[in-house]
Amino acid sequence: MAQSMTGFGSAEQGGCRVEIRSLNQRFLDIYIKAPSFLNQHEMTFRNVIRDRFSRGKFDVSISLSGEATAGLKLNKEVAGRIFNALRSVQEEFAIPGQIDINSIANFHDMFMEQDVSYDIEEIRRVFGDAVDNLFAMRDREGQLLVEEISRIVGVLGAMNDEMKARSAQAAPEAAARLKERLMSLVDNQEIDPARLHQEIAVLAGKSDITEEIARFDCHIQQFREVLGSDGIIGRKLDFLVQELNREVNTMSSKSVDYKVSKLAVDMKTEIEKIREQVQNLQ
Template identity: 35%
Template sequence: TSYYKAIKEVLDELGIAWEIRLEHLLALPGLLVVEEPAEDLETLWPAVEQALGQAVHTLREMRRLEGGRLEEDIRCRVQRIEELNREIENRTPLVTQEYRSRLTQRLQELLPEGIVEPGRLITEVAIFAERSSIAEEVVRIYSHLSQLRLSLEADEAVGRKLDFLIQEINREVNTIASKANDLQISQVVVEVKSEIEKIREQIQNIE
């Protein structure tokens, strides 16, 4: 090679006896240059396009399956909240009746000869019933649950709407908890709030 000849001539002129080895030549810059052939993008594009298309299809299918699982889970929890709301609704009249019985017994213990004035008893019970009434909250929860089901059937993005409805249901449940004045209803409310929180977590994965 030209490198070898040039080195040989210099050594001969200087009278230096030195064996030129392959490793000496390989250490010289630019001796070996590897050139990669230019790739034809037009030739490669069909394969790239097919791979991208398959990846997009797979991603969409995964999202569809995941969305189906999320929807099914939310529907089950909505159904459970509706059942619990019905328990609260059915329990409400009994709360007033039990209060009337407790009040009657208490007044009989306190009043002379245990005589209870019917008018006074009716007034006290009416005040309690009005103060602890949760009928409106129960009805609104049913309405919110119905809207939530309809939203799950929509083809558009519903994440924000679902989150809003869950917040409204949670607000109604908190009101029930503060007004009911009943241990059984309070226990049901705890379970409702647990279901609400689980739905809220699922909604975070919905657009």
């Protein structure tokens, strides 16, 4: 099932609360904000997300309260090094005064957070529940995106059918206009009919968009097939959006018919709507 890259999931139990927000992004980026004593478990949390998602920016918040909070513990080894370093500086530069608690209070490195009471397995379970809730929300949002994109693809298919019909009608009209223009340029002088028809055919061929219409139809069919498939489809659809845009741009540049040009502009508007929606799909 296609997934949206935007979503939110949270879970809470035993003083532990986990919130995860995800946004659309080309690659996978994970930012975790948690008490420092959980740093040693950060890779575990990251791997849980990597196992479930392939793209997106993830902002993770792990907060603890009540019994599952962290306290401060003196790192005696670091404190001793700080004290000795201060004493060496004092002796080296003959600095008067006493080295007391005020002298070392601002050296935060000598303190480290220590858990008072927490269960890492419980925190992992809460984290897993938050990931499950995020996954479910991204699934729901993804289904809505697929439905909306499918609707717009249907509109584009109908517009391309209209383009096909108008192009077929416009071709003889354009040929007639070209013939009239050429006749006026030669000022009713004798002209070889075969050469005239040849020139008209060359000019008409330059404005023919039959191939572009056929390729557009093919891309629409591919779009529908990808939308109906499972797994990661965002990048595939992004490529097809570029191809649709390329064909319509060519139709617009080659056509000499006002209605075809206007229809091409309308098609580009619908393609842009799809592009915006596809950016949110994993």
